Amino acid sequence: MEKNNVSSISHADSLEKMGEFWDTHDFTDFDTEAPDVECTVTCAVPIELELFSAVEKQAHVHGVIVETLVNLWLQQKLIEQTSIA
Structure with a gap:
């Protein structure tokens, strides 16, 4: 991370501080306006x-x-x- 850049959520100015922040926080605690994502799980079954x-x-x-x-x-x-x- 460049010196002038600050993380938008943790306000950390280094990767080390950002890591320390996320060690004690959960990303679901923050309203990020990110849309919910639907996933489908598929499995491959070998057949003759x-x-x-x-x-x-x-x-x-x-x-x-x-x-x-x-x-x-x-x-x-x-x-x-x-x-x-």
Whole structure:
């Protein structure tokens, strides 16, 4: 940090002082007008190439993308399994 620069929140004029400030403060305590961010978590599950190819064909037949079809099928299967148990 340059000598003339001061941190807008901590008012620290060095990286060391800034670090000391954030050691004792939480950024959520400050209203920064930053918009909330929505995140989605995705997972990759390896499947056999032939199985993926068959799912791709079914997705095309149903007019949806592979991810949509797989999620729908998994939800249906989980509902079936839950109602059996």
